Amino acid sequence: MGRDRWSAAGLALLAIMYLLVARRYPLDTLATPGPGVIPLIAGVALLATAIWLLIVARTARPARDVGGLSGSGAAPTRPIESVPVLRSPFVLTAALILYAALLPRLGFIASSFALVVLASRLMGARGWWRPVVLGLGVAATAYLLFARWLGVPLP
Amino acid sequence: MSELFVALTPANLLACFVGTVLGTIVGVLPGLGPAGAMALVLPLTIKLGPTAGLIMLAGIYYGAMYGGSTTSILVNVPGEAASVVTTIDGYRLARKGRAGAALAVAAIASFVAGTFSVVALQLAAPLVARAALAFGPAEYFAFALLGLVLLANLTGGSRAKSLAMVLVGLMLSTVGMDPLGGTVRFTFDLAGAQAGLSFIAVTTGLFGVAEVLASMAEPLAAAAVARVKFRELYPSREELRRSVPPMLRGTVLGFLVGLVPGPAATIASFVSYGVEKKVSKHRAELGTGAIEGVAGPEAANNAAAGGGMIPLLSLGLPFTPSTAVLLSGMLLMSVTPGPFLLRDHPGVFWGVIGSFYVGNVMLLLLNLPLVGLFARVATIPQQYLMPAVLVLCAVAAYSDNNNIFDVWVMTAAGIAGWAMRALDWSPAPLVLGLVLGPVLERSLLQALTIARGEVSGLWASGPALVMLAAALIAFVVPGLAALKGHAS
Numbered sequence: 001m002g003r004d005r006w007s008a009a010g011l012a013l014l015a016i017m018y019l020l021v022a023r024r025y026p027l028d029t030l031a032t033p034g035p036g037v038i039p040l041i042a043g044v045a046l047l048a049t050a051i052w053l054l055i056v057a058r059t060a061r062p063a064r065d066v067g068g069l070s071g072s073g074a075a076p077t078r079p080i081e082s083v084p085v086l087r088s089p090f091v092l093t094a095a096l097i098l099y100a101a102l103l104p105r106l107g108f109i110a111s112s113f114a115l116v117v118l119a120s121r122l123m124g125a126r127g128w129w130r131p132v133v134l135g136l137g138v139a140a141t142a143y144l145l146f147a148r149w150l151g152v153p154l155p
Numbered sequence: 156m157s158e159l160f161v162a163l164t165p166a167n168l169l170a171c172f173v174g175t176v177l178g179t180i181v182g183v184l185p186g187l188g189p190a191g192a193m194a195l196v197l198p199l200t201i202k203l204g205p206t207a208g209l210i211m212l213a214g215i216y217y218g219a220m221y222g223g224s225t226t227s228i229l230v231n232v233p234g235e236a237a238s239v240v241t242t243i244d245g246y247r248l249a250r251k252g253r254a255g256a257a258l259a260v261a262a263i264a265s266f267v268a269g270t271f272s273v274v275a276l277q278l279a280a281p282l283v284a285r286a287a288l289a290f291g292p293a294e295y296f297a298f299a300l301l302g303l304v305l306l307a308n309l310t311g312g313s314r315a316k317s318l319a320m321v322l323v324g325l326m327l328s329t330v331g332m333d334p335l336g337g338t339v340r341f342t343f344d345l346a347g348a349q350a351g352l353s354f355i356a357v358t359t360g361l362f363g364v365a366e367v368l369a370s371m372a373e374p375l376a377a378a379a380v381a382r383v384k385f386r387e388l389y390p391s392r393e394e395l396r397r398s399v400p401p402m403l404r405g406t407v408l409g410f411l412v413g414l415v416p417g418p419a420a421t422i423a424s425f426v427s428y429g430v431e432k433k434v435s436k437h438r439a440e441l442g443t444g445a446i447e448g449v450a451g452p453e454a455a456n457n458a459a460a461g462g463g464m465i466p467l468l469s470l471g472l473p474f475t476p477s478t479a480v481l482l483s484g485m486l487l488m489s490v491t492p493g494p495f496l497l498r499d500h501p502g503v504f505w506g507v508i509g510s511f512y513v514g515n516v517m518l519l520l521l522n523l524p525l526v527g528l529f530a531r532v533a534t535i536p537q538q539y540l541m542p543a544v545l546v547l548c549a550v551a552a553y554s555d556n557n558n559i560f561d562v563w564v565m566t567a568a569g570i571a572g573w574a575m576r577a578l579d580w581s582p583a584p585l586v587l588g589l590v591l592g593p594v595l596e597r598s599l600l601q602a603l604t605i606a607r608g609e610v611s612g613l614w615a616s617g618p619a620l621v622m623l624a625a626a627l628i629a630f631v632v633p634g635l636a637a638l639k640g641h642a643s
Contacts, residue, residue, distance in 0.1 A: 007580065025338060033600045035338040037600065038599065039341075042329065049315055053316065092367075096364065099562075099566075100549075103553075104559055119542035119545055146550050150202050
């Protein structure tokens with residue numbers, strides 16, 4: 001079973017869970033449609049699309065993001081098998097979760113400083129001198145710009 | 156019309172300048188795209204007020220089209236998806252020692268196309284807006300549906316996968332208060348979710364944080380950039396002469412493609428390259444370093460950026476992530492884009508259009524002499540740039556509602572976006588589903604109510620019928636073709 005099929009199975013599961021929750025919202029009548037109508041349509045449509053994907057996944061063209069509408073993904077994405085398993089993106093993911101959790105407790109400056117230093121080291125910066133300066137610079141600039149000038153009540 | 160000169164007030168000129176410079180830098184940087192960058196600076200632009208703020212956001216949007224070509228030509232790394240095609244001939248020209256000429260032609264083509272498309276935008280947007288005044292909920296529903304179907308067809312790769320992402324976006328858009336009745340849905344008693352998932356948080360996550368994570372998994376080698384001297388920038392008379400026809404063809408093509416929902420700028424550049432390969436006098440040279448291969452696509456992607464503004468300004472419907480960010484910026488500044496924009500906020504409408512003229516001139520003046528400087532931006536090591544992007548993403552997400560919940564949304568979107576990239580699912584259709592979801596829901600429910608529950612009310616009017624039929628054809632035909640291919 002290829003990864004397209006696994007992803008499609010995941011989407012089917014998501015659609016089923018979504019539909020189960022959506023049962024709480026009334027459909028009412030066609031003349032006065034209720035808040036359950038669009039969730040029902042969206043959930044059923046996703047379920048159908050996911051099942052379709054499960055059937056054709058084996059023969060589907062490899063997806064290529066012509067646009068990266070995003071303007072990102074400019075580099076052709078390589079199949080996941082060829083990507084060396086790197087620890088650092090997972091460590092950074094954990095750090096991001098920790099960041100969101102610590103933001104209200106440690107405050108914006110301290111937690112952002114820590115995040116920048118850690119991320120910079122994870123991306124291959126050597127030594128501590130530059131990451132620390134970068135962290136101080138980014139945290140202080142963002143604080144002055146957003147909290148002082150824009151009046152955003154940063155934690 | 157005289158309101159076009161709104162763009163010339165000092166504050167708006169400054170906003171335009173900052174926007175275009177930022178846009179060029181974003182265009183040069185391979186990681187961050189215009190949609191992510193626009194979401195990052197959204198909180199800053201709100202402080203500037205609607206006209207200056209939107210001028211700055213728009214400057215990033217079309218400035219990125221200029222910057223994207225620079226690294227394509229100099230280092231063979233496209234800064235933007237829309238500049239991928241430019242690497243083919245642009246980089247080969249650079250290898251032949253004609254980097255300066257290629258950069259100059261790219262800038263001139265961008266300028267010509269950008270200026271043409273704003274003229275067309277200026278003429279067409281009010282007309283479309285006037286026509287759209289007659290649009291009721293049924294027509295809006297049909298148009299948004301048609302847009303999403305075309306989008307799924309054009310995003311590239313598997314149509315069903317794009318469609319699935321649109322639907323996930325639609326599902327995410329149902330979180331929070333429903334647009335008509337006021338029922339709170341799918342919040343699981345989280346207070347922060349009541350207002351819905353923050354669009355800025357989702358965008359910064361999918362296009363910012365996910366990009367940072369992806370760049371760690373596949374680090375780009377630091378590129379060596381050739382230095383280009385100012386006097387080398389003059390293209391020869393021969394090169395200029397050869398650039399004119401593809402430039403004009405690319406402009407017209409790009410603008411037309413820009414009107415169609417989808418990754419218009421990228422598709423336009425590919426289409427233009429394909430056309431040049433068929434009709435150009437020098438088509439045999441394409442692929443070996445022909446100036447036509449730079450002039451055509453670079454004109455096309457800029458013209459498409461202008462064309463994409465028409466559905467946004469006159470209908471209030473964005474069909475690219477960048478214009479979706481513009482839309483959310485407008486809503487945050489209490490400016491509702493759509494048919495009434497011209498009537499209610501003529502200053503904003505004409506100011507933004509006027510800024511396109513000014514911005515294109517600024518970009519030409521900036522890009523010709525400073526191209527070497529901008530190219531060097533691409534060599535900033537990722538370990539210094541990306542951590543800063545992370546913090547900016549968090550601040551942008553937080554400041555949308557001053558809420559930690561949105562930072563969690565951003566983190567989740569970032570992780571999901573990274574996984575989607577690794578598994579080959581494009582995040583763009585998801586973002587558009589999220590933006591157009593409430594439009595679809597509101598218009599469908601209102602249309603049904605107006606028709607007293609008769610489903611046929613959805614296609615009772617001519618325009619709605621045509622658009623729904625087009626959506627059906629666009630949905631069914633490629634599917635049948637796929638089935639046929641599947642069977643054989």
